[in-house]
Amino acid sequence: MKKTVMLFVLSAAIVFAGCGNSGSASDESKATADSAADGSETQSDDASVGSEALADGVLNVGTNAEFPPFEFVGDDGEPDGFDIALIKAIGEELGVAVEVENMEFNSLVASIGSKIDVAIAGMTITEERQNSVDFSDSYYEAVQYVLVPADSDIAGIADLEGKTIGAQLGTTGDFLIEDIADATASQYNKGVDAVNDLVNGRLDAVIIDKNPAMVFAEKFEGEIKAIDGADFAFEPENYAIAVPKGDEALVSIINNALATIKEDGTFDQLVSEYIEN
DSSP: OOOHHHHHHHHHHHHHHHTTOOOOHHHHHHHHHHHHHTTOOHHHHHHTTTOGGGTTSEEEEEEOSOBTTTBEEOTTSSEESHHHHHHHHHHHHHTOEEEEEEOOGGGHHHHBTTTBSEEOSSOBOOHHHHTTEEEOOOOEEEOEEEEEETTOOOOSGGGGTTOEEEEETTSHHHHHHTTSTTOEEEEESSHHHHHHHHHTTSOSEEEEEHHHHHHHHHHTBTTEEEEEGGGGTOOOEEEOOEEETTOHHHHHHHHHHHHHHHHTTHHHHHIIIIIIO
16 A cells, blocks of 8 residues: 555655755765664654654554444454554554554543544544644544433433433533533443443433444343434534644644545445444
8 A cells, every 4th residue: 555655755855856956876875874873764754744743653542442333442452443443544554653552531632742642532523622632534423322221211302301311521422411401410431331330220321422322232232222312402423533733734644644545445444344343
């Protein structure tokens, strides 16, 4: 697969060569030797064009592996899921290594630009988050669902008033509870913990994204059911990759790679593998 950033660098090299730069063979040898001496590799240098985050040839990614099918812990104990496969495909397109760190969801935004370069975690673009980070183009449109006990008569937003509702801390579901009259919010670091409390009768409902909602509804079939958020007037939302505030170069680089992955069919393959199945 051709690397997006590599093409940019090769194009630049051709331009400089055509401008009449008449460096001698010895100069070229010296440049090669200097490159080897400082321990850098061509691939890493290529990836660093325009963004310091990629200067070391590694994209450090934060996620929260508690959000299947987008993020979960695989059989090998490492983060897996659609988002993880997507960011690794982007890394391959850029010619950089991808290292993924599993973190609490609510700490991801604050860690961008320090502990991690970017975050991908089924993260919705919101005005509040845009005050702290920038976002790539959206790669997925999602809607919220409501999980309730199988015998519950909850069917609309009015039915949630005064109820005890669970959500993962810092997620859209967490924010939505604030607007429900007299509702009591129960916040969890992991979505599955909220679902377990629902199953055990400690909650009246859980608000969570559609895809994980369907996963949990299938896992606890007969005990809970999933209701489309449209019945509660919840608006669709867009997932994107969060990057350091002001790093326009990194946003552009990621967007270009994302576009290529969509064009060559890689994106659709990942959707089929992780989401549709």
